[in-house]
Amino acid sequence: MAHFIAEVFHILFVLQLIGSYSVASQYVISDASGLGRRYDGIGGLSGGGATSRLLVNYPEPYLDQILDYLFKPNFGASLPILKVEIGGDSQSTDGTESSHMHSANDENYQRGYEWWLMKEAKKRNPSIKLYGLPWAFPGWIGNGQQSPYVNIDVTVDYIIKWIQGAKTHHNLTIDYIGIWNERKHNASYIKLLRATLDRKSLHHVQVVAADGKFRISYDILKDPALAKAVQVIGVHYPGTQVTNYTLETGKTIWASEDYSTNNNEVGAGCWARILNQNYVNGMMTSTISWNLIASYYDALPYTRDGLMTANEPWNSHYEVTDTIWITAHTTQFTDPGWMYLKHKSGVQHLDKGGSFVSMTDGVNLTIIIETMTHDHSKCIRPYLPPYNVAPQTAKFTLQGSFAKVSSLNVWYSKLTFSGQTSTMFAKKNPIKVVNGSFTLSLNPDEVYTLTTTERGYKGNYPTPPPSAPFPVPYSDNFDNYPEFSEASNFADQAGVWEIRESGDPTHKLVMEQVVLESPVYWCPAAESPISVIGNYSWQNANVSMDVKLGDNTGAFLAQRINHGGCKVVAATGLFFIVYSNGTFAVYSDIHRQFLLNSGQVDVKSGMWFKMQLLIQDNKATGFVQGKTLFTASLDPKTIPSHGFVAMGMPNYASAQFDNFDIISAS
Ligand SMILES: *[C@@H]1O[C@H](CO)[C@@H](O)[C@H](O)[C@H]1NC(C)=O
Ligand SMILES: *[C@@H]1O[C@H](CO)[C@@H](O)[C@H](O)[C@H]1NC(C)=O
Ligand SMILES: *[C@@H]1O[C@H](CO)[C@@H](O)[C@H](O)[C@H]1NC(C)=O
Ligand SMILES: *[C@@H]1O[C@H](CO)[C@@H](O)[C@H](O)[C@H]1NC(C)=O
Ligand SMILES: *[C@@H]1O[C@H](CO)[C@@H](O)[C@H](O)[C@H]1NC(C)=O
Numbered sequence: 001m002a003h004f005i006a007e008v009f010h011i012l013f014v015l016q017l018i019g020s021y022s023v024a025s026q027y028v029i030s031d032a033s034g035l036g037r038r039y040d041g042i043g044g045l046s047g048g049g050a051t052s053r054l055l056v057n058y059p060e061p062y063l064d065q066i067l068d069y070l071f072k073p074n075f076g077a078s079l080p081i082l083k084v085e086i087g088g089d090s091q092s093t094d095g096t097e098s099s100h101m102h103s104a105n106d107e108n109y110q111r112g113y114e115w116w117l118m119k120e121a122k123k124r125n126p127s128i129k130l131y132g133l134p135w136a137f138p139g140w141i142g143n144g145q146q147s148p149y150v151n152i153d154v155t156v157d158y159i160i161k162w163i164q165g166a167k168t169h170h171n172l173t174i175d176y177i178g179i180w181n182e183r184k185h186n187a188s189y190i191k192l193l194r195a196t197l198d199r200k201s202l203h204h205v206q207v208v209a210a211d212g213k214f215r216i217s218y219d220i221l222k223d224p225a226l227a228k229a230v231q232v233i234g235v236h237y238p239g240t241q242v243t244n245y246t247l248e249t250g251k252t253i254w255a256s257e258d259y260s261t262n263n264n265e266v267g268a269g270c271w272a273r274i275l276n277q278n279y280v281n282g283m284m285t286s287t288i289s290w291n292l293i294a295s296y297y298d299a300l301p302y303t304r305d306g307l308m309t310a311n312e313p314w315n316s317h318y319e320v321t322d323t324i325w326i327t328a329h330t331t332q333f334t335d336p337g338w339m340y341l342k343h344k345s346g347v348q349h350l351d352k353g354g355s356f357v358s359m360t361d362g363v364n365l366t367i368i369i370e371t372m373t374h375d376h377s378k379c380i381r382p383y384l385p386p387y388n389v390a391p392q393t394a395k396f397t398l399q400g401s402f403a404k405v406s407s408l409n410v411w412y413s414k415l416t417f418s419g420q421t422s423t424m425f426a427k428k429n430p431i432k433v434v435n436g437s438f439t440l441s442l443n444p445d446e447v448y449t450l451t452t453t454e455r456g457y458k459g460n461y462p463t464p465p466p467s468a469p470f471p472v473p474y475s476d477n478f479d480n481y482p483e484f485s486e487a488s489n490f491a492d493q494a495g496v497w498e499i500r501e502s503g504d505p506t507h508k509l510v511m512e513q514v515v516l517e518s519p520v521y522w523c524p525a526a527e528s529p530i531s532v533i534g535n536y537s538w539q540n541a542n543v544s545m546d547v548k549l550g551d552n553t554g555a556f557l558a559q560r561i562n563h564g565g566c567k568v569v570a571a572t573g574l575f576f577i578v579y580s581n582g583t584f585a586v587y588s589d590i591h592r593q594f595l596l597n598s599g600q601v602d603v604k605s606g607m608w609f610k611m612q613l614l615i616q617d618n619k620a621t622g623f624v625q626g627k628t629l630f631t632a633s634l635d636p637k638t639i640p641s642h643g644f645v646a647m648g649m650p651n652y653a654s655a656q657f658d659n660f661d662i663i664s665a666s
């Protein structure tokens, strides 16, 4: 009997399976009862922090190619939004970015690479929207406190200057401005910012708040003046979900930072799923990827969490990852200003897993379908509850003004996870729409774009050079850079080094550390400026540099540095420090708690001297002006076995660095 029942259940199960293949689910695509929200575009975020650091040093033609894959319309990701960090002189995830005002009476709009990147993006796509957001602030903004809201007039003025500087110095129009990344917002500050933008004829700049959780929505509901000051509610990593009280505000809602997942196939799956479902579930009309491009050393935090990878400027290697083509599925067939169709009329979940969205410009129709399975589309955060995706047949019926559509162009991707190359962004034969409808067989981990537009192009360039390790020997006298730029391959983790005139004809241009006081942190970074370079797997190296110190400070040369990013506070390694008071010390940690050696050395502030650090056979030797100062055996319990080479300082003060050499390393 039991056997018989089992048999019946088995037959029923098989029938159900067959049914699931043969019975098409029905979906309506229609504008007959109106439209949904305005689509604002997909974005990439450069910075937060220093994520484009190694990009700017790529040689041509590779640099142009990479920028084309990101920004050129109808070519690659064709991004309609570029969000950048407003440099705050402090660590903001993978490094520091330079502020346009290191002090209250300092102002300069040639620093860093975000201006350059915005101009390159605009050059390719004049209608790309620009969005600026601070992570950290220079110390003077906080006036001794860890807050940008101590004197809100000062902070508003600082931000307005950045917006105006973009225009005056670079002819860049900033479209969106944020508050303080993932930190407290302050309603008085937001209102003053809005009022000042309006007073300075910057009405077009929209305020996005608060680049964090949904909390700002409560405040907006309670405070009509705040509601007026905020144009867009920007939330981070919403997991495609929105809260009711956020919807109640009636505001435009964005996932103003999202993704942050390694750009492998699962990352591409994550991106495909959230690009659709941030609207399907969350009514969010823009999704911005942290980050735009992984142009930071792999050993820094969040390895390759960008829409593509370019972190080997020394040999021009770069990788156009699947995430670029997932982006193209939306961006190449829509423009900001197109409207989503209404839920259940072109926007919804598929019955057997996955989702689709539809958008129109009033004439054309673009439908994007994704069927990403759970395990192949997990993002770094938040937790993704389990769900199933099965093969399914979907019948779509076009109604309203789309009833007359007779054919749809088809672009197709299938992500594979067993070592085979995925099919990405392939043009397929058009679908015939017969009597207003068509049927599609959908399988797991696919993306389709169906569109009446004739757009779509899979851009490509010859394969770039293969990956290669950081080159040794390595030598830089810093004389071939524009002033205020940053030297190739150095990745500042605390403090900021800019190329500056040394004022000394024998040294010409040098790297100068320019942050002179503790910043208003985004993450509590080290109180010691430090810039890393080279290969994280190096155990041995012979490195040297010339230094000129200001008063009451010092400079270090270090090896085997094991942490960057916000964890740079916990960095250990071998730190060889020479002080301007004529002493030296050797420590195994950035906080200078664990002293290994110390003594006298014949240097003083204002004089150039050469320091050298050799690690070989687990033994470190330090030299100044060619003279041996110490030899120390490296205890594997306190000194990491490998890590970056670094230069730095024990405090925020002024010093110049020149003639940096890595003579050997392995
Ligand atoms: C916002 O900033 C103002 C001005 O500094 C300050 O008086 C107020 O306490 C701040 N509010 C919050 C909630 O931090
Ligand atoms: C500035 O940019 C606008 C487009 O935004 C362009 O029309 C204009 O020619 C540019 N001006 C200069 C001086 O380059
Ligand atoms: C949010 O709104 C949805 C749809 O109106 C409703 O089903 C749900 O219960 C609401 N949740 C809360 C927490 O109010
Ligand atoms: C299209 O619809 C018409 C009228 O409803 C019907 O006669 C015809 O058979 C349909 N054609 C197809 C291919 O389904
Ligand atoms: C929109 O559709 C019209 C008519 O089919 C077509 O001529 C036009 O090129 C389309 N627009 C875009 C942006 O593809």
Ligand SMILES: *[C@@H]1O[C@H](CO)[C@@H](O)[C@H](O)[C@H]1NC(C)=O
Residues within 6 Å of the ligand: 298, 468, 469, 470, 534, 535, 536, 537
């Ligand atoms: C570091 O060195 C290892 C071993 O030689 C190499 O595989 C890797 O590509 C190098 N990485 C970088 C960033 O130089």
Ligand SMILES: *[C@@H]1O[C@H](CO)[C@@H](O)[C@H](O)[C@H]1NC(C)=O
Residues within 6 Å of the ligand: 542, 543, 544, 612, 614, 616, 663, 664
């Ligand atoms: C380290 O580099 C210096 C040049 O600065 C060189 O004179 C010395 O021989 C090198 N030492 C070793 C062990 O390679």
Ligand SMILES: *[C@@H]1O[C@H](CO)[C@@H](O)[C@H](O)[C@H]1NC(C)=O
Residues within 6 Å of the ligand: 579, 581, 582, 583
């Ligand atoms: C030199 O400066 C260092 C760092 O501030 C300090 O630890 C040391 O005591 C000073 N030495 C002398 C002799 O002043």
